[in-house]
Amino acid sequence: MTPVLPLDGDATSPPGVLGHKGHGIDMMRRNGLPVPPAFCITAEVGARYRTEPAATMDAIWHDVLAGVGRLEAATSRSFGRGPHPLLVSVRSGAAVSMPGMMDTLLDLGVNDAVEDALAAEGTATFARDTRRRFDDSYRRIVGSPPPDDPYLQLRAAVEAVFASWDSPRAVAYRAHHGLDDRGGTAAVVQAMVFGNINTDSGAGVVFSRNPMTGAADEFGEWVPGGQGDDVVSGTVDVEPIAALRDRQPAVYDQLIGAARALERLTSDVQEIEFTIQDGTLWLLQTRPAKRSAQAAVRLALQLLGDGLIDEAETLRRVTPAHVEALLQPSLQPETRLAAELLATGLAAGPGIASGRAYTEVDEAIDAADRGEDVILVRNHTSPDDIHGMLVARGIVTETGGATSHAAVVSRELGRAAVVGCGRGVAESLAGKLVTVDGYDGEVRDGSLRLSAWSEDSTPELRELADIARRVSPLRAHTGGDYPRLDPHSDTEVRSALASGHSDVVSASPLLAMLAAMRLDS
């Protein structure tokens, strides 16, 4: 097996070898979409690296250099030197994405001479910005300052990708999901394109349909003049994707066209990472969009209506867990999006809570004693803040990550929590009536009402039930002269199937039929 595969549309290997990112890139290039050239160091190499790191790297290095050579030829640029330097990104790509793995290192291949060449080609500001981005992320990911030699940078980055397979978080994740621990991750090396090069540039993420509400419109955000990591960093202001339509209509149309094409090719709603360099669109990766339970139902029905999937697949796209979540009171996406967004941070404690924001522990305790619903907002939490957290329904902090003390204690107390909302949030929220959304990492204005869907009255669930009665091995009805499944459980469904029943009465017909389809397959 070749250790290094070009991702030029002819890489026929499965995701297990290429990794999901490599597989997506290859699929896009095969279909003529604008994707910067890339190659993949296979997951088999990643697996071998774990036992014999040095020998494995030595053995593949010649092929990696050849891969870089192909990127140079395809871009008419040269890696590690001017006058037209090639920079690359290095990404991990396990067959299944998992937490704890190294994600992306951008702008690799820069040193003093390359920075000068970039400045001569573009501007000094662009060159300096690119160098800073590389230095910061290299130090963060590899743990030391970058060496001058771009090839040593590349080697260290690839090793960091391979080694991240064995990070404690990734190991625990695989153990939990019963994933094979013996494998390894692929590494994808791709020619950089630059969203930070001038004002006709930028980077963003677009969803082919709205993954929160399930509306049919495309949805997304982008950062003019930024790179991909800016979009998720939360440190710079992102603009809605509609702003791109106003600014660069032709690029916008091309992007939406590509999103539609990828939806048809994959039969699913896609989340697509893109960069615009000086007015030219580039797609960097695509994957099935993560979606809310509401969106899971609505998007499955839309894809059925558009003829992209059949009825059986429509029901596979909606899990019993989705339906169960929808039947519980929750903050509906429409309600959420209609309320003013006051702060965003990391979702650190699941739950939704409303109340008045207090920034001092003693004041929060006094307010709770008066019977008020309290939201505690702090810069960060200290050990002695515990008593304020106890009386609060929700917790918000300005600094700290998803594993911070505030996050740990909030989860332990079962409080909705959003952390790391940024400086000034305590002051701006103080005294306001707010809703803390610990699922989406948001604080919104007002005390928002929770509501639930129902199998009887929500049109989408009725439509799904009608489809299920045509497709499921078990037809479940709300009434009629049939055996009764009571209460709903997989065991009840299994025994009804085993007894050869085709029609039953159930208090939750849709859940019963979805369960029957899964048990039957």
Add this chain to the structure above:
Amino acid sequence: MSELAVLQAVRLKGRVGRDDLAATLGEDVAATVDQLIASGLLLDGKALRVSTEGRARLEELLTAERRHADQAVLSAAHRDFRSVNTEFKALVTDWQLKDGRPNTNEDADYDAAVLTRLDGVHQAVTPIIANAAAQLPRLDRYGAKLQAALDKVAAGDTAWLSRPLIDSYHTVWFELHEELIQAAGLTRESEAKSGDAH
């Protein structure tokens, strides 16, 4: 029991009952507490609290305590702690959340894999506490409290990993982190800003 140990323990707990205070310090504290209340440094009530004067007094005592300590050793202890801290926080988070949802503790293999990592954390933190306690002997108590929490977790009482308001592993850890930040002459604000807020 020293004024310093009692004031610092009450400050870290925020509000604490006399029994819990004695338990966390591992000694009878009644006489010291009465004296601190009499001198206005502690506020009595449903729970004990440190008064404004008590906080000022505590700062003086902590400064005096550090006067004879080797600052370089304390800074090194703080630095070493931070690297173990990252793994410990990830471990607790993995214990609490599975796939972004609350861990229902129905998957014994998953839970065991997470808890196994606690042994490594404990081995790594033990010498750090020893180094710091060689300078500030008061900190020795944290090693004993972590060991006690670890023993309970190992015996299957997993509430002692991260439950607040008891001296769980996380509660003790968090207070120890606060001690080390102060011992290194830093503040939690600077710690939070550098992305290592615990």
